[in-house]
Amino acid sequence: MLTLFRYNWQVRADWFDWSESVPTEELTRQRTGGVGSILRTLFHVVDVEQAWILQGLQGKPEFHYHYEDYDSLDAVRNLSDVCSPRILDFVMNWCGDLENRKLDDFTYGEVLLHVVAHEIHHMGQLSVWAREVGREPISANVIGRNLM
Amino acid sequence: MLTLFRYNWQVRADWFDWSESVPTEELTRQRTGGVGSILRTLFHVVDVEQAWILQGLQGKPEFHYHYEDYDSLDAVRNLSDVCSPRILDFVMNWCGDLENRKLDDFTYGEVLLHVVAHEIHHMGQLSVWAREVGREPISANVIGRNLM
Numbered sequence: 436m437l438t439l440f441r442y443n444w445q446v447r448a449d450w451f452d453w454s455e456s457v458p459t460e461e462l463t464r465q466r467t468g469g470v471g472s473i474l475r476t477l478f479h480v481v482d483v484e485q486a487w488i489l490q491g492l493q494g495k496p497e498f499h500y501h502y503e504d505y506d507s508l509d510a511v512r513n514l515s516d517v518c519s520p521r522i523l524d525f526v527m528n529w530c531g532d533l534e535n536r537k538l539d540d541f542t543y544g545e546v547l548l549h550v551v552a553h554e555i556h557h558m559g560q561l562s563v564w565a566r567e568v569g570r571e572p573i574s575a576n577v578i579g580r581n582l583m
Numbered sequence: 584m585l586t587l588f589r590y591n592w593q594v595r596a597d598w599f600d601w602s603e604s605v606p607t608e609e610l611t612r613q614r615t616g617g618v619g620s621i622l623r624t625l626f627h628v629v630d631v632e633q634a635w636i637l638q639g640l641q642g643k644p645e646f647h648y649h650y651e652d653y654d655s656l657d658a659v660r661n662l663s664d665v666c667s668p669r670i671l672d673f674v675m676n677w678c679g680d681l682e683n684r685k686l687d688d689f690t691y692g693e694v695l696l697h698v699v700a701h702e703i704h705h706m707g708q709l710s711v712w713a714r715e716v717g718r719e720p721i722s723a724n725v726i727g728r729n730l731m
Contacts, residue, residue: 438696468711468720541726548586549725552703556723559707563616572616575704577697578689 438582439551440526443480444519445580446558449573450477451512453565461568462508469560476561478502478511480554485518487550488525491538586730587699588674591628592667593728594706597721598625599660601713609716610656617708624709626650626659628702633666635698636673639686 454462462474470479482500490498505511534544562572602610610622618627630648638646653659682692710720
């Protein structure tokens with residue numbers, strides 16, 4: 436499970452780096468599908484991950500950040516950098532006992548896979564939009580990243 | 584691991600059903616990004632999955648199907664239906680001993696995650712293209728599918 440989180444964080448960091456060389460108007464341009472822009476997608480995957488793992492799975496009330504407060508590349512990357520170590524801490528301490536614990540109608544195991552798949556799915560959307568901008572997208576490969 | 588394969592097959596089946604109501608010219612239309620069309624993407628995920636799991640991880644020479652031989656919705660779905668039970672058989676018999684076995688520079692564990700993430704990524708691309716066609720995309724949710 437940790438491997439999949441590390442994969443997502445590595446791919447996310449690659450997209451942040453990639454975004455540095457893309458004009459802001461392309462990052463924020465409204466596009467077809469998903470949550471509508473490259474920057475908003477990066478914000479969205481950070482926010483959804485922290486909402487499930489730092490609140491939902493820890494028995495706290497659901498909390499979401501507002502895109503309007505984080506609508507620059509630096510702000511989204513900083514938010515990601517603040518949240519990821521806390522999420523790493525939870526996933527590192529993950530044990531089989533939690534796998535079948537329930538959160539509403541779902542098991543904790545299902546929720547972790549949901550969070551992982553959610554980000555991979557959205558990165559697939561970015562790969563289409565990258566081509567619209569005329570750029571090579573970030574590789575989605577798991578192999579070749581020294582993750583295991 | 585099996586959960587993630589079952590997730591992908593369920594999402595893939597949903598996309599096949601979705602495709603039934605979409606005109607063939609939209610399924611085969613050349614689009615920006617990915618492997619270029621909705622139908623070719625569905626073919627590609629089936630082909631890549633079988634190449635890694637039915638050949639690579641079983642020590643056989645790499646074999647790929649040709650899209651030109653499977654360029655209809657029925658043909659791709661049939662190919663998927665032929666391959667999936669054989670892949671299920673391999674994944675069901677998966678055991679921890681294989682996790683660290685090497686295939687070229689990669690571990691078997693890495694390759695399985697690679698195959699899973701590969702399909703989720705491409706389904707993200709389909710979700711953008713679905714909106715281009717004016718249709719609601721298939722949900723990427725893991726929760727709510729009774730997978731665990």
